[in-house]
Amino acid sequence: MTQPLPLSQLLCFALYSASHAVQASYKPLLDRMGLTYPQFLVLTLLWETDDQPMSRLAQALQLESNTLTPMLKRMESAGFLTRSRDAQDERQVRLRLTEKGLGLRAEATEIPACFLAQSGLDPTTIRSLTDEIATLRDRLRAAQT
Amino acid sequence: MTQPLPLSQLLCFALYSASHAVQASYKPLLDRMGLTYPQFLVLTLLWETDDQPMSRLAQALQLESNTLTPMLKRMESAGFLTRSRDAQDERQVRLRLTEKGLGLRAEATEIPACFLAQSGLDPTTIRSLTDEIATLRDRLRAAQT
DNA sequence: TAAATGTAAATCGTGCGCGATTAAATCGCA
DNA sequence: TGCGATTTAATCGCGCACGATTTACATTTA
Known part of the structure; x- marks a missing residue:
């Protein structure tokens, strides 16, 4: 048995906190559109x-x-x-x-680009990260039988 | 300007949907503990x-x-x-x-391991994915001035 | 030491998420 | 044709999240 991981190293918490952080960064832009x-x-x-x-x-x-x-x-x-x-x-x-x-539509579809800029990560990293997370999600859903 | 991405390729949605999927996979185990x-x-x-x-x-x-x-x-x-x-x-x-x-404590700290098994990903991948997502989150928080 | 400033929780209202149940429309099949 | 099974939304209750405000306590400063 391995030692229990601290919260800061749990994937579940990384996803939870990152999802909230993304929503917070979108918020001012979405607020303007109601x-x-x-x-x-x-x-x-x-x-x-x-x-x-x-x-x-x-x-x-x-x-x-x-x-x-x-x-x-x-x-x-x-x-x-x-x-x-x-x-x-x-x-x-x-x-x-x-x-x-x-x-x-035009205004809103710009938001992911603003977000990308805020993140400071390059588009390639963003894409592969997106794919990895989506794969994880799909595997969990599949296991959820 | 690039074409707007479909929902399925947005990092924000990957995080949103993966976070929900993780919570759903934790749920039966957490339910037992109330x-x-x-x-x-x-x-x-x-x-x-x-x-x-x-x-x-x-x-x-x-x-x-x-x-x-x-x-x-x-x-x-x-x-x-x-x-x-x-x-x-x-x-x-x-x-x-x-x-x-x-x-x-003992029972609950096993959950991330069960989760890892369900995900079908190896521990190394899980760790680097966790780090990348945490980095993204921290950069967004920092930009949130 | 009294007033201004700052900080930690609590409170209130709104919008998700989701388990559980219900209602209505459609489909399948004898 | 009719009746049970299935599908699609709607409804209800509860627990987060979070903006905005309030209250209580502590600290700073005049």
């Missing part, structure tokens, strides 16, 4: 593909209706998107960007 | 050094009193630790492990 960080993630998906069912966002973000439903309602009231039942399958809720939601 | 994930982080710090002021935990976790106060009260009611005002400086709240809190 977005929270998870809402920014939702819009990022809709900027890639507009008019998606909620179930697809849930899949991509690994979030469930108990998180997404109230969040999307707030985004609808704020005027970023519309929610409407699919005519073919009334169980599904389809999400569509409004003009306001579309209008934020 | 702990939440942030509570496990608090205990990890107290297992390293018992009898700390709340301000030191706040510094280590980068959390503030608005998060920690209610959380520590819950942990106190659950019997994991005690909270008491420091006699020398009545502004401070000192945290001490109870027998129950101490008793979880």
Whole structure:
């Protein structure tokens, strides 16, 4: 048996604290647009593909209706998107960007670049780090059977 | 200008989703002990050094009193630790492990090892990944002036 | 020593995340 | 065709996170 690691050397804490630090660094930029960080993630998906069912966002973000439903309602009231039942399958809720939601795209997609600058790391390092973390995440999800 | 990246290639989302995946993989083990994930982080710090002021935990976790106060009260009611005002400086709240809190140490410090096994990554990779993520976090915090 | 300054927790409100449950629509199959 | 099983959202409760403010105590300084 090895000695227990201190918090500062735990991968779980590195991820936890880094994720919070990233959200904090995004915050001033998102505030100007009236977005929270998870809402920014939702819009990022809709900027890639507009008019998606909620179930697809849930899949991509690994979030469930108990998180997404109230969040999307707030985004609808704020005027970023519309929610409407699919005519073919009334169980599904389809999400569509409004003009306001579309209008934020150019400004918002600059944020990851600002973030990269703030981090002081070069793009290649950022890319490989992203891949390694995504691989870890996918393996954990797969093990979660 | 480069093209905007899809969500799946954003470092911020990799961190966000991996952090959630790690917490999900810890959950069944923590549930058995009656702990939440942030509570496990608090205990990890107290297992390293018992009898700390709340301000030191706040510094280590980068959390503030608005998060920690209610959380520590819950942990106190659950019997994991005690909270008491420091006699020398009545502004401070000192945290001490109870027998129950101490008793979880051996079992809980095994969790990161289980996690490592689940991840399917070798210890060396885990360590360098942890370091890289911590470096990124620290640079972002430093830029956050 | 009294007033100004600084520091540590606590409090309040809002928005996630998620377990558990419910409701409604669709699908599958006898 | 009809009825059980499945799928999709919605709802409810609780525990973080965090901005903003307040309270209590300590320290500095006039």
